[in-house]
Amino acid sequence: MITGKNYIGNQLSAKGLKTYKTFNPQLNIENEHVFTEATQDEIDEAVLLATIAFKEFRTISVKRTAEFLNAIADEILVLDDELIQVYCAETGLPEGRAKGERGRTVGQLRSFAELVNEGSWIEATIDTALQDRTPIPKPDVRKMMVPLGPVVVFGASNFPLAYSTAGGDTAAALAAGCPVIVKSHPMHAGTSELVASAIIKAANKTRMPEGVFSNLNSSGIDVGVQLVNHPEVKAVGFTGSIKGGRALYDLASKREEPIPVFAEMGSVNPVVILPEALKKRGESLAKTYAGSITLGSGQFCTNPGLLLGIKSESLKNFISTLSEEIVKIEPSCMLHPNIIGAYESNKANAIAQPELSVVADYDNDVQSNYGRQAITTVEGHTFLENPTLHQEVFGPYSLVVQCEDANQLEVIISKLEGQLTGTIIAENNEESNYNNVIATLRNRIGRIIFNGVPTGVEVCPSMQHGGPYPASTDSRFTAVGIHSIKRWVRPFSYQDWPNNLLPHELKNENPLEISRTINGKQTTNKI
């Protein structure tokens, strides 16, 4: 049941005066529930509870952490139709997407539960003593990962489940042993409260300390600013716009004690379509990409916003087929009037740039808040000269750049900002002739795809979701997959520490039977 209140630890709380409602973009009306924004007192209380909870939470057994994560997954499933309905009402997304995203969220939680049980993520490393070494004896040193402390997670507008309240950031932080305070996204405060209720139930059922999780409502930026500036907050996770992510990064880096902000931000996800591929299967590629560009109304961080080809008859044909195909697709509802407002204005701004041609622009009447797809094209030199054309237009929009030759293609790629993904479309091994293009592309991105589409981010250990700035604020980490836990942990060494006081992970007898590196060798052996 949605109350509109904040979860300050286990307590529902609404001390504030500032209220807001979420919006149903399909019906183009406000939803009924009234949410109360968290006050400074409530924020402080949530952080205090998290700080106290951390003392216990960081020391509980991996088995209990895994139980907690699995219990969250179970409780989310118990929410059943209520969750799906609120999700749809707050996003305009179809039920299938809601259910798919719920499956992904539950799957992520369970994969972190598996990870903490399996134990390799703590990177247990042991170097045993050499008493007789000269000139000085070698001490016994043992290292493992430990949690940073309370983590603040900002819900993402475009993933109300998988990258919000109990999403990837939260699951990874809890798995690491960090209490989490969620600042719920104002567009889906109801979804967030429901998921928060599931987390709190799971925490109580598995006897977690109060404060291990809180969920704060906010309609503007104040709550987020206060959280990031709080001295007891030790790290921040964010998925959203470059502007938002950079603002949080700037706040965090100006603190007396700077803290890491992992922000996964914008990307145009360049797709390079090589000449042979254009010639052989330009038509089917155009159809595939019409689908990828409009998938979820283009509201994915991996949406292909930039297609790059070398001028040819085949490229012309591709552009023309893509333009025909994309307007055949029925527009779909975008997340919120603000999102479609930004989309329409960014698209208009792009279209207004000189020497740019609009080759497709869906102009039939559509329902309110439905995103009308568009394709534009420019010449390579125009793109190079105009940085506005490099910017993301979040929505069902893509720009095709017609390059003079492979050299210009490479130069263009080298001038791109950092990206989440890059894609190479090739035929008959032609990719072997574009080593420089590919090498340059690799240096600007976090993931490279061959003959596919960038949309669809597989949740698996080998996935890198992140990339050079501004794709993310720290390219050394991923936001997707079990390795995303590394964002929230730090190495800690014990020197000559008594075996009985060591954490189980580092004890001689290896009671957890985990794999450890002992004197340079990977083993599950005891010492």
Next chain:
Amino acid sequence: MITGKNYIGNQLSAKGLKTYKTFNPQLNIENEHVFTEATQDEIDEAVLLATIAFKEFRTISVKRTAEFLNAIADEILVLDDELIQVYCAETGLPEGRAKGERGRTVGQLRSFAELVNEGSWIEATIDTALQDRTPIPKPDVRKMMVPLGPVVVFGASNFPLAYSTAGGDTAAALAAGCPVIVKSHPMHAGTSELVASAIIKAANKTRMPEGVFSNLNSSGIDVGVQLVNHPEVKAVGFTGSIKGGRALYDLASKREEPIPVFAEMGSVNPVVILPEALKKRGESLAKTYAGSITLGSGQFCTNPGLLLGIKSESLKNFISTLSEEIVKIEPSCMLHPNIIGAYESNKANAIAQPELSVVADYDNDVQSNYGRQAITTVEGHTFLENPTLHQEVFGPYSLVVQCEDANQLEVIISKLEGQLTGTIIAENNEESNYNNVIATLRNRIGRIIFNGVPTGVEVCPSMQHGGPYPASTDSRFTAVGIHSIKRWVRPFSYQDWPNNLLPHELKNENPLEISRTINGKQTTNKI
């Protein structure tokens, strides 16, 4: 031979007008060589060469990288007595220390050579495709670590070899595949030029691309500022003061593209001496700590600057023995008049604080630039109320805090800034009664030591050298040991990428025979 010039790639260059000399603190005179500070043009040229070199360097085989690192170690040894003499003349440190540090530097380079050959550091992770998966096929995704790009390394004043030109930061960055530009420390520009010449020789012998390494002279902050602000520089390593490290961090985080700065900064390395230990072996502890506090004239980042005990007769006796013992030790030469100037003024400032007692203060005449040791003591409440007493006094100085009880001890520890290390001295298992103290301490530090001294940082995989801010700017990484390579790399994923175009590390046939995680299992198997 020392020329006083910069190495811009392979070329000796001195286009600038600003010159300076290094200083011999033992003789209290300037050394003879004249160094020319790098100009903006030279800086730009070094970064340009590094950027071009990166394209080749990041793709060379691990075998060749290892050869390069080993060749650097060899060439450093070839410098022989010339290096040792210049080192001593520029630091006032004794020959034994110079040779020990050279051994450590060479050992670090060889350990990174081993690491790149062994291959586990790239964390090769492979998830193979499932074509038949519903609703959508699972792609083939393969991930490994790749280098960030050109790295700037700032030489450390107190480790002219092991944490400077070819020190830990440089060895780790080169091992990762990042070209390195060193801003040599002005106090040991000659040592840096000699080591740079060894690196350049090694690079040429092993056919590395020009620009893989440059060495820039500077007497002030300008060269460093220009380097950190250069758009093509992708990461920074620094060892030194909080003020210096924070200034670089602030610069880097204000860039259009923020870059990671790993700064290993100050620490007072709290040592908690528990009552039973004080009672049983207070005298021998006092002698041990008199040695640790004055080791290298206190010029170590792990110097024990803060000793914490609970009020008792034994603590009084400990303080009195420590005071007697420490003044028996002959003062030694500090690194530079600036360092001793800062030491004397910080010590005077500490001593001037109200309610503080000076219990030892070496007051015999000493040679110029010799650091005179001192011990002070305060009550717990005084320490809690006065943040000045929490600050590091870099040199042979330590403050003993006499706490009321275990509770006050815990409160004091909880109020400390982040530290590199913490030490617990205990006897007869008394540590079991101080779980809260130990837990609180662990949360403020990167390494905990039992019944030892914090000085002496073992170079081994399980060493964590780093800690919560301000011990370092990012506690998620270490500055010592092979895992320090993680500072300079980022994960990169290949999706459905043709096997023949994959890097060797990820190819089906596993030609490097490295250990990889394939579908969740660690194995050296082929696919």
